[in-house]
Amino acid sequence: MRKLIAGMKVSLDGKYEGPESVADWVEAWSDDYGLMAEVDACVLGAGMYGGYERYWTSVQTAPDTPAWISGAPPTPAERQWADFIRRTPHYVLSATLDHADWPDTAFIRGVADLAALKQQAGKSIYLVGGGRTTAGLIDAGVVDELRLIVYPVIAGDGKALFATGGRRQGLDLRRAEPLGDGRVRLAYGIGG
16 A cells, blocks of 8 residues: 655744745755655645645746745756656645646545545655645544654744644654754654
């Protein structure tokens, strides 16, 4: 069975977005989790899909132009990730959406569809997010691993990754690695 690996960039106080609905402490949206060799599909929630599609399409079509979300040109690692996801199937978890401009995008309607996707042959699946989708799918028991990049900032007001009031969940630390600028990369196993 394929693993579902969630990856999130969070502040030290567990926020995935600040009060302006942006994680302004994140300088790049590249694959800092080391997932490219491990995954062959991406899943994201409907709330995140529109911005994700717009951001990565702009990186793919205008790789030297400042990105709307950061105001800076895409980094080399972001351009590499954009090339990877151009050829990677995407699945959007939504009960209502039924159209995507991004090629090779399909819709899954619920946890049962996601569980069925995990049963198909292939590499692991990257759960891109967003935050509510990630927390909800961890609560539903379908996420196998959680990878976090923790930034050395206390965001204060904003959206906390685990503010859903879900069930208590024990995690198994698999890796902890300091990165540049005080960031830490963590990998946790979820469940048995």
